[in-house]
Amino acid sequence: MSKPGDDDDDTPGTRGELTPQPVRAVGAVASAVPVAVIGAGPAGLMAAETLAAAGQEVHVFDAMPSVGRKFLLAGIGGLNLTHSETLSVFQQRYGGRSAALAPLLNDFGPQALREWAAGLGVETFVGSTGRVFPHDMKAAPLLRAWLHRLRGQGVVFHMRHRWTGWAAEGGLMLSTPLGQVTLQARATVLALGGASWPRLGSDAAWWPWLEARGVALAPLRPSNCGFDVGWSEHFSSRFAGHPLKNVALQLGAWQQAGEAVVTATGVEGSLVYAASAALRDNIHEHGSATFRLDLLPGRDLAWVQRELAHPRGPRSLSTHLKTRLKLDGVKAGLLWEVVPRTAQADPAQLAAFIKALPITVTAPRPIAEAISSAGGVGFDAMDSGFMLSRLPGVFCAGEMLDWEAPTGGYLLTACMATGRAAGQGAAAWLDNSKG
Ligand SMILES: Cc1cc2nc3c(=O)[nH]c(=O)nc-3n(C[C@H](O)[C@H](O)[C@H](O)COP(=O)(O)OP(=O)(O)OC[C@H]3O[C@@H](n4cnc5c(N)ncnc54)[C@H](O)[C@@H]3O)c2cc1C
DSSP, X not given: OOOTTSSSOOOTTTTGGXXXXXXXXXXXXXXXXXXXXXXXXHHHHHHHHHHHHTTOOEEEEOSSSSSOHHHHHHHHTTOOOEEOSOHHHHHHTTGGGHHHHHHHHHHSOHHHHHHHHHHTTOOEEEOTTSEEEETTOOSHHHHHXXXXXXXXXXXXXXXXXXXXXXXTTSSEEEEETTEEEXXXXXXXXXOOOOSSSGGGTOOOTTHHHHHHTTOOEEEEEEESOOEEOOOOHHHHHHHTTOEEEEEEEEETTEEEEEEEXXXXXXXXXXXXXXXXXXXXXXXXXXXXXXXXXXXXXXXOHHHHHHHHHSOOTTSOHHHHHHHHHOOOHHHHHHHHHHSOHHHHTOHHHHHHHHHXXXXXXXXXXXXXXXXXXXXXXXXXXXXXXXXXXXXXXEEEOGGGBSOOOOSSSHHHHHHHHHHHHHHHHHHHHHHHTOO
C-alpha cells in the first residue's frame, strides 16, 4: 500500500483513501500576511481554525504537496482520536507535562474533541479498550470536511512552501515552487511536528533556527518506539513479525496486559510503546533496561507449576508446553531463546520464567521509526498564550512542544488542544497589538 510521503503528487484520487481534498499553491506568495501558520498537521490546522474563527486572515504554509500526511497515516491504524476515560485520568497520561496541559484539556479535552468531530459530520465511537475512533475508522473524510470548513472560513493554503528560518533583517524565509520568498507576518504559529516519520514532513529542521534564537529546547527523543534486543539469528529469522498476543509487560511496579510484536532486531507494538518512555530513559541512564513478560497472564504461578509438573512421559518438553499450557509458536520460541538450558529442565524454574521472562533491551529504535517524539520547545520558553518569550509574535503548538504521551488518542488530543491554545494566544496578541 502506498503511504503519504511516498510520492510528490497531490492530485485527488491518485492515492485513494490517503488523498485529501487537493489544496493547491496559490502562486506567488504575498510578501506580507497578517497571520502565518507554518505546518498543516492537526496542530496547525486547529490553530488556523481558531484564528479564522476570531476573524483573522490566516495563511497556512506547508513544505509538503498536501496537508496532514501524518494524520492520514494515523488513519491507517483506525485514527484513534482520543480516549473515553475520565478527564482526570486522561490528564495524567502526560506525565511531567500533566499540569501544563491540564488547563488546555479542561478547555478542549476528549469530549470537546468528539463534539468538534461531530460538528464536521464525523461521529465517533468508544472501542472495547476505551479508545475513541471515527465510525468509519478513517482520517481522510474528517480531513476533507475540515479543509472544506477552513477554506469556507477564508483560510488560504500554500503547499510546497518550506519555511527555512528567519532572515537576518526579520521575516520568514520560505522556499517555494517560485523561488525564495521573505514573508512578513504580524503573528506566526509554528506547528512543525516532531521528528518521527520525517518523510511525511516533520523533519525537525526547525531545531537550529529556534536554538539560534535562544529558545529553550529539550533534546528530541523517540517516543512510542520499538527497541533492539539482539535476538539470535535463529530466533529472529523464524519469528520476526510474529505477534505476542495476550501477554503482560512488567517494568518495576508498572504492569499492563496487551500485545507486543517480535521484530528482526527486537520488540515493538502497543504494549512496548506504553512502556517506551521508561525503557528509553532507563537505557539512557544505565545502558540497557530489562522488562519482564508474563506469557500466561490469565494463570497464576501455582497453576503453571502444577501443569509443568505433570509427568510428560516420552513427550518432548515442547509438546508438553503445547498440550498442558497451550504455549507454542513465538511464545515457546521466546522461552527457548531466553531461558538457560539448565532452567528449561527444571519445572519450578521454567514456571517462574513463563510468568516473568526477562527481556533486556539495549537501544530504542531510531526516532524516524517512532510513532512520536519527546522533547522540543520547552513550556518555560512560552507564555500562557504559547508565545515564545524570546520571539514576540511567534507561537508554537503540537508535537514540536516538549511533552509526550502513550498511544491511545493522547497525541492527537494534545496536538489539537495546543493548536487551539496557540491560535487563541495569537488572536489575543494581534488584538492587543492593534493600532
Ligand atoms: C504511524 C503513526 C500512527 C499514528 N496514529 C495515531 C493515532 O491513532 N492517534 C494519535 O493520537 N496519534 C497518532 N499518531 C501521532 C500523530 O499523528 C501526531 O502526534 C500528530 O500528527 C502531530 O501533529 P502536529 O500537527 O504537531 O505535527 P505533524 O502532523 O507532524 O504536522 C507537521 C507539519 O509541519 C510541516 N512542516 C514541518 N517542517 C516544515 C517546514 N520547515 N516548513 C513548512 N512545513 C513544515 C510538515 O510537512 C507537516 O505537515 C500516529 C503517528 C504515526 C507516525
